[in-house]
Amino acid sequence: MTKISINKIAELAGVSKTTVSFVLNGRGDEKNISQKTQEKILAVARENNYKANYIARSLSLGKSFTIGFIVPDISNPFFGKIAKQIETVAEKKGYSVMVANTNEDVLKETNIIESFKARQIDGIILASASKNYNQLTSIIGKDYPSVFFDRFLPNMNKPFIGINNFETAQQLTELLIQKGHKKIALVSITSYLPNIVNRINGYKDALTTSEIGVNEDLIFEIEPTDIKNGIKQVISNMVEGENPTTAILFLNNVLTAEAIWTVNTLYPEYKDQLDFASFDNLDLFDYSTPRVISALQPSEDIANLAVNMLCDQIDNNNQHEGIQLDTSIITR
Known part of the structure; x- marks a missing residue:
C-alpha cells in the first residue's frame, strides 16, 4: 500500500497542509484548531494508514509524544476504564500511552518512573502507592510533567484529581x-x-x-x-x-x-x-x-482532565490547581 502524504491528507480533509502538520504533530490545541477539524484530520490519517516518522518528529520537537500511565492495579475496572479513556483522549492530541502496573509496590513504582524518564516519556499520570510525597517528588523531579489522581499525599503541590x-x-x-x-x-x-x-x-x-x-x-x-x-x-x-x-x-x-x-x-x-x-x-x-x-466515580472526567492538564504542562509549562469531583450514588 502506498504511503499517503500530508498533502493528500490535506486534500481529503479540505484543509491546508500547515493545519494537517500542526494536528499530526500534536499542536492542534496550541494553534487553536477546532476539535472537529482535528478529529477529521486524524480520521482521514487513520483511514489511509498514515504512519508518521516518529523518530524525525521527536528529534525535531524534542518530544517522544508518549505519556506514561501508572496505577497500582490495572485489573481493577476503575483503573481500566480510566486507562481506556486516557488512550482515546491522548490519541486525539497526538500522544501514545504506555501503561504500567505497580501492584502497590513502592519500589516497583520508583523503578517504573525512572524507566519512563530514561525512555524520555514526556510526562506521567499516576495513582501512587507511595506514603511520602517528598520522596516521590525527588524521584519524579520538580519540573517533570506529572498529574496525580485518586491518591492524594500531604504537601502535594502537583496537579491532582480526586473525589469527595x-x-x-x-x-x-x-x-x-x-x-x-x-x-x-x-x-x-x-x-x-x-x-x-x-x-x-x-x-x-x-x-x-x-x-x-x-x-x-x-x-x-x-x-x-x-x-x-x-x-x-x-x-x-x-x-x-x-x-x-x-x-x-x-x-x-x-x-x-x-x-x-x-x-x-x-x-x-x-x-x-x-x-x-x-x-x-x-x-x-x-x-x-x-x-x-x-x-x-466519574472515570471519564478524571481521564479527560488528567490528559488535558498533563499536555498543558508538556506543551505550555502551565500548572493547574487540584480538582475535587463528586461521585454519583447508585442505590439497589
Missing part, C-alpha cells in the same frame, strides 16, 4: 443505617493513604452522628497481595459470631466483588441477609446478592 472521599463514605454509611443496620463493618486496603483515611473518617462520622457509635473491631484491612484469603477470613469473622454483622462498607470494588463471591460460595444462607456498600461500581452489582449500594 469523606462525604461519599459518609453517605454510603448513612444509606446502610437507613436500611436499619446497626452493626456495619468496613473493609479496606492501603489504609495509610490519605484518601482511604478520609473514607474511614466519613464512615466513622456517619456512625457517630447516628449514635450507633464506632466499633474499631469492625474495621478491617486486607493485604493487597492476598485479597481472596483476606476477604474469606473477614467474612468468616463477621457471620459466624453470636451477633453477626449485617452490612459492610468496602472501600473499593475489587474487595466488594471478592466478598460477593465468598458469600455466595461459602455462606449462601447469608446472601439475602447482608447489605453491601462500595466505592466504585461494577455491572455485577446490578444483579448480585448481597445487594450493593455503590458510589460511581
Whole structure:
C-alpha cells in the first residue's frame, strides 16, 4: 500500500497542509484548531494508514509524544476504564500511552518512573502507592510533567484529581443505617493513604452522628497481595459470631466483588441477609446478592482532565490547581 502524504491528507480533509502538520504533530490545541477539524484530520490519517516518522518528529520537537500511565492495579475496572479513556483522549492530541502496573509496590513504582524518564516519556499520570510525597517528588523531579489522581499525599503541590472521599463514605454509611443496620463493618486496603483515611473518617462520622457509635473491631484491612484469603477470613469473622454483622462498607470494588463471591460460595444462607456498600461500581452489582449500594466515580472526567492538564504542562509549562469531583450514588 502506498504511503499517503500530508498533502493528500490535506486534500481529503479540505484543509491546508500547515493545519494537517500542526494536528499530526500534536499542536492542534496550541494553534487553536477546532476539535472537529482535528478529529477529521486524524480520521482521514487513520483511514489511509498514515504512519508518521516518529523518530524525525521527536528529534525535531524534542518530544517522544508518549505519556506514561501508572496505577497500582490495572485489573481493577476503575483503573481500566480510566486507562481506556486516557488512550482515546491522548490519541486525539497526538500522544501514545504506555501503561504500567505497580501492584502497590513502592519500589516497583520508583523503578517504573525512572524507566519512563530514561525512555524520555514526556510526562506521567499516576495513582501512587507511595506514603511520602517528598520522596516521590525527588524521584519524579520538580519540573517533570506529572498529574496525580485518586491518591492524594500531604504537601502535594502537583496537579491532582480526586473525589469527595469523606462525604461519599459518609453517605454510603448513612444509606446502610437507613436500611436499619446497626452493626456495619468496613473493609479496606492501603489504609495509610490519605484518601482511604478520609473514607474511614466519613464512615466513622456517619456512625457517630447516628449514635450507633464506632466499633474499631469492625474495621478491617486486607493485604493487597492476598485479597481472596483476606476477604474469606473477614467474612468468616463477621457471620459466624453470636451477633453477626449485617452490612459492610468496602472501600473499593475489587474487595466488594471478592466478598460477593465468598458469600455466595461459602455462606449462601447469608446472601439475602447482608447489605453491601462500595466505592466504585461494577455491572455485577446490578444483579448480585448481597445487594450493593455503590458510589460511581466519574472515570471519564478524571481521564479527560488528567490528559488535558498533563499536555498543558508538556506543551505550555502551565500548572493547574487540584480538582475535587463528586461521585454519583447508585442505590439497589
